[in-house]
Amino acid sequence: MAEADTPFNRMLAEIYRFIQLECIPAEPEVEENDEIPPPLVRRMGELGLFGHSIPREHGGGGLGTEELARVNMVVSQAAPAFRARFGGNTGIATESLIVDGTPEQKARYLPRMATGELTGCFALTEPEAGSDATALRTSARREGDDYVLNGSKCFITNAPIAGLFTVFARTDPDARGADGVTAFLVERGTPGLATGPAYRKMGQHGSPVGEVHLQDCRVPASAIVGGVPGVGFRTAMKTLNKQRINLAGLCVGPALRLIDEMRRRSASRVQSGQPIGQFQLVQQLIADSITEAHAARALVLQTARKRDRGEDVTMEASMCKLFASEMCGRVADRAVQLFGGSGYIAGNIAEQMYRDVRLFRLYEGTSQIHQLNIAKQLGRLPFDHPDFNMQLEPQA
Structure with missing residues (x-):
C-alpha cells in the first residue's frame, strides 16, 4: 500500500533521494578524507535537516518523536557520519534548550541552529564520568555575576567544529550524585574554552569527535x-530519553541498508555453480536479519508514539536503544560473514558498516547500563500494570 501524499511523506521522499543520490555516492570520499564535503553540508541545511526537531516558532520543522524516528531510519541508510553532522542540532545538542531554556536563550540560539549556521554539542562525558555521568568533576565556581568553569570533557561528538557547547558542571561542591549539577551554554571563542583535535577512530570517519577543555572559563549567570x-542533570535526563529513541531509529537504517546489500551479494556471487543465495544457511543470515530489523522498527515506532502522547517512556527508551543497537551489530556481523573474504577488505560496505555501527552499543549509555536501567524501571511497575497484560496499546 502506497504512502499517503502528505507534506511529511513528500519531505521524507525528498530526504530519501538525497541520501541515495548524493550521500551514498560520497561515502568513499568521506571515508578517505574524514570530512563531510561542504556542498553536502549546505544541502543538509537547504533540506532543513538541522532543524527537524526544533519548534517551528524558532525556525525548525517541529517534528514529533515518531516523525523524527522515521526520518532517522532513512538518513542512517547512508554512513552514520552524514547524520552525525546535523544530528546534534536535531537531538541532543538542542533538546536541553528546547525543554528547559529561557525564552531569551531559545531566541538567541535555536534559529541559527535550525539552519545549520551554528553547530551544537552536548558536553557531559568525562574521563571518569561516562556510564556514571553523576560522577562528573568539572566545576563551576560563582564569582559575582559570573561562573568560572574548570574541567575536561571527552568523546564529545562535533566538539572540533561546534559553535555552542552545552557544558555540565558541578556548582555545588558539597552535593552528591545528580544534585548540584548545572548546565551552561558556552560559545566557542569564550576565553578559557578550547577543543582538542578530532580523534582517530575505528569507524564513523567524517564525524569529528574530540575533547573540550575548560580552564578558568568565565561565563555570565545568564548562560545557565x-x-x-x-538542576542540570534533570535537564540532561529529559534530553537523553528522546535521544535514545532517536539513536534506536538510527540503528534500523544501517540494518536495512546491509540487508539490501546482502540480498544483492547473495544473488550475484556464485559458488559451486549457483548463486550463494540458494544455500539455506545463507538464507538464514538474511532471514534472521530482516526479522530482527522489523522487530526493532516496530518497537521504536511504538515507543515514539507513546512519547508523542505524553506518556513516560523511560523504560521503553532504554529497551529501544538496547535492542536496536545490539540488533544492528548482529546484522553487520552477518553481512561480513555473507560477503566472505571481501567483507573483511577495506572499501567494502560490510566492512565499513561493521566498524561504523559498533559505536551504537556504547554511546547514549552502554548496553549494560540499559540492561540495568530496564531492570530497575521494571521493578518499579505494579504487577497489574497494562504492560503485563494483553492490552499493550490503548484501544480506540
Whole structure:
C-alpha cells in the first residue's frame, strides 16, 4: 500500500533521494578524507535537516518523536557520519534548550541552529564520568555575576567544529550524585574554552569527535540553561530519553541498508555453480536479519508514539536503544560473514558498516547500563500494570 501524499511523506521522499543520490555516492570520499564535503553540508541545511526537531516558532520543522524516528531510519541508510553532522542540532545538542531554556536563550540560539549556521554539542562525558555521568568533576565556581568553569570533557561528538557547547558542571561542591549539577551554554571563542583535535577512530570517519577543555572559563549567570542552577542533570535526563529513541531509529537504517546489500551479494556471487543465495544457511543470515530489523522498527515506532502522547517512556527508551543497537551489530556481523573474504577488505560496505555501527552499543549509555536501567524501571511497575497484560496499546 502506497504512502499517503502528505507534506511529511513528500519531505521524507525528498530526504530519501538525497541520501541515495548524493550521500551514498560520497561515502568513499568521506571515508578517505574524514570530512563531510561542504556542498553536502549546505544541502543538509537547504533540506532543513538541522532543524527537524526544533519548534517551528524558532525556525525548525517541529517534528514529533515518531516523525523524527522515521526520518532517522532513512538518513542512517547512508554512513552514520552524514547524520552525525546535523544530528546534534536535531537531538541532543538542542533538546536541553528546547525543554528547559529561557525564552531569551531559545531566541538567541535555536534559529541559527535550525539552519545549520551554528553547530551544537552536548558536553557531559568525562574521563571518569561516562556510564556514571553523576560522577562528573568539572566545576563551576560563582564569582559575582559570573561562573568560572574548570574541567575536561571527552568523546564529545562535533566538539572540533561546534559553535555552542552545552557544558555540565558541578556548582555545588558539597552535593552528591545528580544534585548540584548545572548546565551552561558556552560559545566557542569564550576565553578559557578550547577543543582538542578530532580523534582517530575505528569507524564513523567524517564525524569529528574530540575533547573540550575548560580552564578558568568565565561565563555570565545568564548562560545557565533555564536560569536555574543545580538542576542540570534533570535537564540532561529529559534530553537523553528522546535521544535514545532517536539513536534506536538510527540503528534500523544501517540494518536495512546491509540487508539490501546482502540480498544483492547473495544473488550475484556464485559458488559451486549457483548463486550463494540458494544455500539455506545463507538464507538464514538474511532471514534472521530482516526479522530482527522489523522487530526493532516496530518497537521504536511504538515507543515514539507513546512519547508523542505524553506518556513516560523511560523504560521503553532504554529497551529501544538496547535492542536496536545490539540488533544492528548482529546484522553487520552477518553481512561480513555473507560477503566472505571481501567483507573483511577495506572499501567494502560490510566492512565499513561493521566498524561504523559498533559505536551504537556504547554511546547514549552502554548496553549494560540499559540492561540495568530496564531492570530497575521494571521493578518499579505494579504487577497489574497494562504492560503485563494483553492490552499493550490503548484501544480506540
